[in-house]
Amino acid sequence: MNQKSLLSLLLVCSLCYVTIAQTEYRNEQQVTAALKSMASQHSEAQLTSLTKTVGGKDIWMLTLSDGAPESHPGIAIMGGVQGDHLLGTEIALNMAENIVTNHPEVLQKTTFYIFPNLSPDATAQYFAATQFARHGNATKTDDDRDGQVNEDPFEDLNGDGVITMMRIEDPTGIYKMLEEDNRIMVMSDPNQGERGTYDLLTEGMDNDKDGDFNQDGLGGVAFNKNFTFNFPYFTPGAGEHPVSQVEHRALLDFLYTQWNLYAILTFSDENNLSTPLKYNKSGASKRVITSILEDDEAINAMLSETYNKLIPNTNAPDGSAQGGSAFEWAYFHFGRLAMSTPGWWPQKFEGDSINKAPKNETANFLAYAEAEGIKNAFIPWQEIQHPDFPNHKVEVGGIRPFLMKNPPYALVDSIAIKHTDFILKVAEMQPELQLVNLKQEKVGANLTRITVDLHNNGLLPTHTEMGEKSRWMRKINVYLKTKNNQQLISGKPRQVIEKIDGDDTITLSWLIQGSGNVTVEATVPQAGTATKTINL
Numbered sequence: 422m423n424q425k426s427l428l429s430l431l432l433v434c435s436l437c438y439v440t441i442a443q444t445e446y447r448n449e450q451q452v453t454a455a456l457k458s459m460a461s462q463h464s465e466a467q468l469t470s471l472t473k474t475v476g477g478k479d480i481w482m483l484t485l486s487d488g489a490p491e492s493h494p495g496i497a498i499m500g501g502v503q504g505d506h507l508l509g510t511e512i513a514l515n516m517a518e519n520i521v522t523n524h525p526e527v528l529q530k531t532t533f534y535i536f537p538n539l540s541p542d543a544t545a546q547y548f549a550a551t552q553f554a555r556h557g558n559a560t561k562t563d564d565d566r567d568g569q570v571n572e573d574p575f576e577d578l579n580g581d582g583v584i585t586m587m588r589i590e591d592p593t594g595i596y597k598m599l600e601e602d603n604r605i606m607v608m609s610d611p612n613q614g615e616r617g618t619y620d621l622l623t624e625g626m627d628n629d630k631d632g633d634f635n636q637d638g639l640g641g642v643a644f645n646k647n648f649t650f651n652f653p654y655f656t657p658g659a660g661e662h663p664v665s666q667v668e669h670r671a672l673l674d675f676l677y678t679q680w681n682l683y684a685i686l687t688f689s690d691e692n693n694l695s696t697p698l699k700y701n702k703s704g705a706s707k708r709v710i711t712s713i714l715e716d717d718e719a720i721n722a723m724l725s726e727t728y729n730k731l732i733p734n735t736n737a738p739d740g741s742a743q744g745g746s747a748f749e750w751a752y753f754h755f756g757r758l759a760m761s762t763p764g765w766w767p768q769k770f771e772g773d774s775i776n777k778a779p780k781n782e783t784a785n786f787l788a789y790a791e792a793e794g795i796k797n798a799f800i801p802w803q804e805i806q807h808p809d810f811p812n813h814k815v816e817v818g819g820i821r822p823f824l825m826k827n828p829p830y831a832l833v834d835s836i837a838i839k840h841t842d843f844i845l846k847v848a849e850m851q852p853e854l855q856l857v858n859l860k861q862e863k864v865g866a867n868l869t870r871i872t873v874d875l876h877n878n879g880l881l882p883t884h885t886e887m888g889e890k891s892r893w894m895r896k897i898n899v900y901l902k903t904k905n906n907q908q909l910i911s912g913k914p915r916q917v918i919e920k921i922d923g924d925d926t927i928t929l930s931w932l933i934q935g936s937g938n939v940t941v942e943a944t945v946p947q948a949g950t951a952t953k954t955i956n957l
Contacts, residue, residue: 445830446507447514448548449478449541455514456481456537463521465528471536472671476559478541480668482675483517485535487528494851494947495532495681496844502645502689502747504543505554508827508836509688512764513537515837516844524845530949531848532681539668539747540644547823551577553584554822557641557658558666576625578817579803585819587622588802589810594620604799604818605783624817627809642666645689648750651711651742659745676755680895680946683881684758684847685751691761692740693748695732697725710753716886716922717752723880724760727846731839732762736769736785756888758881760847765828765836786825798824850880852923852948854897856941859953864932868910869957872930875899875943877921883948884920897921897945899929907935907957921948933957 447455460468465487470479484490500513517535520527538544546555553575575584588596588606595617599605609617642665643658652663664670676682698721704712713721740763742749752759770788790798802818828836858874875897877883888894897918903909912931921927933939936957944950 446511446547446827449538449545452510452514452538453479453481455518456483459483459517459521463525465525466517466521471675472667474542474558474668475666476542476545478545480539480541480671481537483535483537484532485517485521485528486532487525490532490534491679491681491946493528493530493532493681494683494853494949495534495679496848496851497534497536497676497679497682497685498844499536499539499685499687499689499747501536501538501540501544502687503826504540504546504556504643505823506688506690506763506826507544507547507823508764508833510538510544511830511833512688512837512840515834516841519838519841520845524841527845527848530853531851533844534679534682536672539672542641543643551575551582551584552822555641556643556645558644558668560642560660560666562640562642562657562660574625574628575623578624578626578805578807581800583800583821584624585800585817585821587624587807588816588818589620589622589807590618590814591620592618594618596621599781599784601781602784602787604787604802605781607781626807644668645747646743646745648745648747648754650746650749650753651744653744656744663745682757683851683947684760685747685755686844686847687748687751687759687761688764689746689748689761690738690740690763691742691746691748692738692763693721694725694728694760694762695734695737695740697721710887710890713752714886714890716882717758720758720881720885720923724758724847728762728843731843732764736766738763738766752885752887754891756885756891756894758885762840763826764840765826765832767825782825783820786820790824793829795824795829797821847881850923852877852879852881852883852921854878854883854921854943854945854948854951856943856951856953857926859955861955861957867936868932868934870930870932871939871941871955872928873941873953874926874928875918875921875951876926877923877948879948880923882920882922882925883945889920895946897943897948900940900942900944901931901933902940902942903933903935904937904939906937907933907939910934 456468460466465485467484469482471482472480498513500509513535514537542558543555596606596619597609597617599607606621609615642660646659647669649663653659698713700715700718701712705714748761751757767786767789770785800818802816804816807815855876855878856873857876860872862870864870884894899916901914910932939955941953
């Protein structure tokens with residue numbers, strides 16, 4: 422084979438690889454390659470590794486900005502917040518590519534800090550020889566607190582490479598088959614005259630013989646359980662204390678120094694975009710606030726309306742936070758505008774088969790999967806011999822992991838485009854300081870009164886109500902800069918303003934003696950800087 426033919430073959434193979442890679446969720450190496458490619462091709466993109474996980478994987482941050490990142494208001498985008506949510510990583514990557522390629526003009530006013538995969542140890546399980554929905558990182562944990570580590574993991578009992586469920590026939594069990602679809606197991610309700618005839622467990626054995634199954638395997642610490650707000654102490658996957666993991670510390674060490682950040686978008690089970698949070702007076706009045714505050718409720722509702730026009734909320738999951746999540750921390754402890762969505766969910770199937778069991782999420786998904794041509798969504802129940810249940814019929818099967826959270830890859834591009842459109846609309850709403858309606862008035866010999874309106878030209882406030890309460894976000898500083906031959910008669914050379922609501926204005930006034938130029942400057946990192954020079 423001559424050199425020209427060899428080069429042609431390599432090019433074809435390379436193109437084939439790209440095509441294949443784009444038809445399936447990307448693994449760690451492919452995500453890294455995509456990030457490095459963006460950073461090398463676009464001057465507005467800078468790639469940094471914040472740290473490495475215990476498993477040796479990079480926590481990447483891609484910064485998109487035209488000019489110094491801190492000079493523009495900033496939005497953080499977090500993917501891979503949950504280890505079984507590969508879609509979040511793909512949306513984050515595609516959003517970055519869409520912004521830097523198709524909407525570079527937004528980077529002249531807004532900086533994006535994009536964290537594509539914050540759970541790389543866990544997402545690796547999707548690509549492993551034995552696949553199961555993993556949330557924790559590679560930190561070894563004693564989830565059952567028996568003094569041993571990782572001694573009771575899952576086992577692939579039917580050898581199909583996937584961990585699903587076991588159903589065990591047992592007259593004392595609390596589960597029964599769903600009448601409309603006997604593949605699906607549901608809890609029985611004695612109040613409705615129902616009797617359970619099965620136990621339902623994850624696939625595996627009781628290795629440590631303590632009566633519990635698979636309670637101490639590759640558990641690790643879940644990224645979305647290790648934050649400070651409402652931390653779920655003594656819960657498997659939460660860690661020994663908040664922010665106990667190197668990736669959490671590195672992320673927060675960075676974010677707490679980025680004063681220009683005004684919003685955080687998280688891709689996770691929590692969902693305050695399809696259905697906005699509701700203000701609760703009791704929760705808002707506690708010493709430790711547990712409810713969205715009243716002003717922020719209105720902002721959340723506005724953003725939700727914008728989101729639902731792009732991504733309709735039909736059949737959207739409830740998305741209530743469970744404690745220790747990144748989304749809760751972003752609002753309650755960081756005081757930023759916090760947004761979260763799973764990005765996709767199976768639509769309600771309207772065919773005849775589902776109308777018999779319309780409230781069962783699993784039944785809906787299986788009918789939806791069948792209608793959409795998603796193959797092998799359900800692994801049929803297969804009888805096995807189980808050493809822990811010698812006198813019982815035991816079957817292994819169930820929903821294939823990952824499918825209910827991650828759509829077919831062919832849908833990813835369109836989902837990412839819609840979310841790019843949404844975040845661009847948020848950027849259009851971002852707070853922006855302007856000095857307008859400047860007036861000068863001669864009030865006496867060598868005396869001038871200056872009046873100017875400080876206007877927030879954005880629809881979003883300079884501070885959330887929670888951010889204002891937290892006292893962590895920097896306040897608006899207004900400076901009147903005079904020269905030696907000028908004297909300030911009334912007004913302050915520096916004024917601190919707590920907050921300006923969206924499309925709102927504060928009027929400022931000074932009385933100055935002297936001549937020449939003076940400068941008015943209003944600045945706050947999350948809303949930019951406005952400057953006016955006035956010739957007295």
